Amino acid sequence: MGKGIADSVLDAIGDTPIVRLSRLEPDLDRELLVKLELLNPGGSHKVRIALNMILEAEKDGELVRGSGQTIIESTGGNTGIGLAMAAAILGYRLVLVIPDNYSPAKQRLLRGYGAEVRLSDHTLGNNSHADMALGLLFDNPDWVMLNQQANPANPAIHERTTAVEIMDALGPRLPDALVAGVGTGGHITGVGRVLAEHQPSLRIVAVQPEGCSLRENRFVTHPIQGLAVGLVPAVLDLGLVSDEEQVSFEDARRMMRRVMRTEGLAVGISSAANLVAACRVARALPAGSRVLTFAYDGVHDYLDALPDEDVAFAEGSLAGEAR
Template identity: 40%
Template sequence: MGADAGSGGPVYDSVLDAVGATPLVQLHRVVPAGGAPVWVKTEWANPGGSVKDRAALNMVLDAERSGALRPGGTIVEGTSGNTGIGLAMVAAARGYRAVFVVPDRTTTEKIALLRAYGAEVVPTPGLVPREDPRHVQRLAARIAADTDGGWLADQYANPANPAAHATGTGPEIWAQTGGRITHLVAGAGTGGTLTGAGSHLRSLGVQVVAADPESSRYGGGDGSPYYVEAVGHYLHPLTDSDDWPAVYDPAVAHRTERVGDGESLRTLRRLAREEGLLVGGSAGLAVAAALRVSAEAGPNGLVVAVLPDSGRIYLSKYFDDDWLTTLGFLDAGPGAAGGGDPLVRDVLEPDAPGLTVAPATATVAELRELLEPCDPLATVPVVAPRRTGETTWSAPDVLGTVSVGALAGLSPGDRIGAHAGPPPVTVGHGEYRAAADARLDAAGVAPHDPVLVLVDGRAVALRAREWLSRPGPR
């Protein structure tokens, strides 16, 4: 355990003793005028770089005590990155082998960190039904069962996950604020942080607010894909049942703040440039929600938001201007390629509200009825069907396209999905037209090929590639 080294700070026997006791930092420039102070729990100060270090260590210690994990064993987990990184750090410090199954949408930085700790990484498709054997959790469970000495951490059902926050994170925040905290804001991935820290602080009279991506099922969204990693609940349209993590208790939160990807990502960039805090997407989500809570609570409140990780593992995404611009989250800057040319949205004629789409499960007869009358040369996006009504579609939801004219030769009972072409290429509405045109040229996109236009990662229009060459305002 740690020993006090006087004014120089603590000295630890092991890196694992440094888990927890993370600082609170007050925000200044992004907080709304007249709002409650907002303090943030800087969980990237944990030695593995995220809030998941707490759960990882507690789960391993609990498994050692119970005998589920024995000396020389192998730690196995399905993870989007941070829990795996925490477990990899613990495995290295305590002499275990580690194998992690990660979805293919995980950042390259996270995968590199897992391998840096000596862990084996098994990539798998991220957007598959829960029943698919390639699903992150199913594949991890199978590897653990097939590995001699394998132990599945199972952060989604392991009670040691929320327990780490009920005995650590929650009491720390109460002590650090001197009991003055009025609101806790935290996102839910597995739900361990919100459930554990939230239950402790709620018992002391604190209002608990869950921050959730707008399309996440936790807050009542349609379950479609979103771009903020490691938080919320995605539901594949072909999954039979909407099963939530066993460790997540939704009754802990008094309410949920649903935040769109664009607001979350622009907030995290403001934190870097206005507060000097380089944080990840789920932290941007939590602060965006906390700023709303601050405005409501007024100057007598004290809002604490849990910031799960650092932006250093998202440099190739959330802090990459090109990545954000091509997905429609950001307008191209004056120094970007094509500067001075119109933006894509400048040459895109206005659409009627909503984007006409064809669910992949719809029949040809149903689509004909939906589209009549319609230009036979028109092309329609084919999308993954969902259980609830939606008004916008995430780019990964667009499975392909179908030409209206091609319907004439098909049987009325045929499913549209069977006749869809490949997914269309995408452009962001804030790209310079010339830069987008050059990018599509390099990709070999023909003039009549369909192009999907994105705003905040969601489809707003489908056009033939040739419209990019039309004159626009200058």
């Protein structure tokens, strides 16, 4: 975040810190780093793409600032928060379509920003909200759909900002592995492209819920919000991906509590899945290797996913979890 006084909250996006996690796996003998994207305004990395998609649409003449035009987007929540923030400041009406099994607290938050929220039936598939949004666009052709899954402004902003921030923070010693969850695929593509140019041996690992595979185009209904949206997104450069790590919901939810108690870091369910995968990837690399992953958002919308205390003690000590 830049110095001085920002003209709006949108000018405070980015420059999130990278933290070394030395207590999560004390005997790991590898360096585990996490970029805290949850410290962005709006609480996630998605605010980066939300603003950039609007700015690019304005450049192309699709949107006119202050016009009150309607933007429609299918979003699992965090992109919606970013869009709602930007729409409130830049003068647009916003309609968001999200699956009906997503956090009620996040739904209330979106409405609080002034967005109109429509709920899709999640039992129709992981991409039910996108299908519903397309139907609404058909009925309202004057609305503008930004389409984060296919919009090149999505990975572009990560190339221009997130990747550059990582390189500035890490200096000449770039990570040996980049571990990132894939929803739209924007950040793993944007960051991966830039880092791979400077570190050709970089291993890029895509995190997916148990039972899902991007390479096999296989998806199942799952409770890890933000990952595996039911298709291989158009903006995802699958050729960058070295490997996939499937993470179960149970392993992710245990990691949520574990990282709170060892590192004082309260992350959401997909971020916890990243940490589970990053620990696995780190153990498979030579001693002294450096692994980078992301904390996308905070725990507040996912408190129901935290294991009960009695279950935690029944399953064993923190040191033995998610290993």
